[in-house]
Amino acid sequence: MEFTVGQIAEVLRGEVEGDATQRVDRLAKIEEAQAGSLTFLANLKYEPHLYTTQATVVIVSRELALRQPVQASLIRVDDPYSSFTTLLEFYQQSARTGKRGVEEPAYLGADSVIGENHYRGAFSYIGQNCRIGQNVLIFPHAYIGDRCVIGDGTIIYAGAKLYADTVVGARCTIHAGAVLGSDGFGFAPQPDGSYRAIPQIGNVVLEDNVSVGANTTIDCATMGSTLIREGAKIDNLVQIAHNVEIGRHTVVAAQTGISGSTKIGDFCVLAGQAGLAGHLTLANRTTVTAQSGVGKSIKVEGEFLQGSPAFNLRDSLRANAIFRHLPDLERRLAQLERSRSEPEKP
Numbered sequence: 223m224e225f226t227v228g229q230i231a232e233v234l235r236g237e238v239e240g241d242a243t244q245r246v247d248r249l250a251k252i253e254e255a256q257a258g259s260l261t262f263l264a265n266l267k268y269e270p271h272l273y274t275t276q277a278t279v280v281i282v283s284r285e286l287a288l289r290q291p292v293q294a295s296l297i298r299v300d301d302p303y304s305s306f307t308t309l310l311e312f313y314q315q316s317a318r319t320g321k322r323g324v325e326e327p328a329y330l331g332a333d334s335v336i337g338e339n340h341y342r343g344a345f346s347y348i349g350q351n352c353r354i355g356q357n358v359l360i361f362p363h364a365y366i367g368d369r370c371v372i373g374d375g376t377i378i379y380a381g382a383k384l385y386a387d388t389v390v391g392a393r394c395t396i397h398a399g400a401v402l403g404s405d406g407f408g409f410a411p412q413p414d415g416s417y418r419a420i421p422q423i424g425n426v427v428l429e430d431n432v433s434v435g436a437n438t439t440i441d442c443a444t445m446g447s448t449l450i451r452e453g454a455k456i457d458n459l460v461q462i463a464h465n466v467e468i469g470r471h472t473v474v475a476a477q478t479g480i481s482g483s484t485k486i487g488d489f490c491v492l493a494g495q496a497g498l499a500g501h502l503t504l505a506n507r508t509t510v511t512a513q514s515g516v517g518k519s520i521k522v523e524g525e526f527l528q529g530s531p532a533f534n535l536r537d538s539l540r541a542n543a544i545f546r547h548l549p550d551l552e553r554r555l556a557q558l559e560r561s562r563s564e565p566e567k568p
Contacts, residue, residue, distance in 0.1 A: 227279045231297045233312050234305045240295025246278050264303035281305050321359050391430035399437040402426045406441040406464025406482060
């Protein structure tokens with residue numbers, strides 16, 4: 223796709239310095255950009271590249287004072303990083319507009335309804351009694367079980383699986399290989415030491431603007447719903463167990479595991495490989511650092527947690543500082559004990 227500098231500036235509500243009629247057809251890093259490329263400068267660490275880049279146009283801050291002449295045209299905006307993100311969204315949306323219609327073979331079950339301007343890729347499957355909105359894109363080999371509901375503008379990528387009764391809001395993104403609605407890990411121990419599966423009869427509900435990463439699994443509830451609230455962003459390879467609730471605009475990084483019935487508040491951050499025990503509650507704006515293990519509820523908003531078991535970040539850093547000195551402390555303690563046990567000289 224090709225756009226003029228002026229068209230891009232209009233999308234970003236920016237001001238052009240240079241030739242607004244020049245055309246660009248690709249995005250690039252500022253240090254790698256060539257003619258026909260658009261790039262951005264948000265981190266001043268990369269400012270030297272502004273004066274040598276071969277890019278056709280660079281998005282920069284309105285406040286940036288040039289120290290040398292630049293070859294590229296500039297689009298001045300309030301926040302270059304956010305503006306570049308907006309441009310990526312615009313570019314992605316423009317690239318998807320060509321995906322419309324039905325590729326064969328594709329299956330649509332009895333009494334299922336799908337809105338206008340949709341796309342169904344080859345070998346996609348939609349079960350019975352589903353309700354699917356407008357402008358929904360369903361890529362090849364995606365599976366949507368019976369009685370699912372999908373809101374307007376949602377994208378289901380190749381190989382994603384939605385079990386029966388899953389509800390997905392508007393403008394959600396379900397990436398390749400994700401599984402929504404698989405059985406929760408519920409087994410009742412028996413007197414003979416074996417385990418009996420507990421039927422999982424609930425579902426999974428995603429509110430609007432939720433993103434689910436590739437190969438992430440979100441288990442259905444034993445009863446009721448596993449609930450992912452509006453704007454939550456789930457990374458790849460995340461395990462979310464039955465009856466978990468994740469609050470609005472919370473982000474969960476890769477390889478995190480959340481045990482059953484844990485409730486996570488709004489605007490929380492769970493960094494990579496974090497682990498949460500079951501039946502906990504995390505207050506709003508809690509941050510759990512990478513590889514930390516949370517074993518108790520957090521009731522105070524805004525806590526930073528680190529360690530396994532995780533506790534307050536400041537206390538964790540102090541404890542780690544002491545831990546590094548343990549060998550020296552042990553040596554000094556041994557010397558002190560020896561000095562006390564030695565007989566006093568006359």
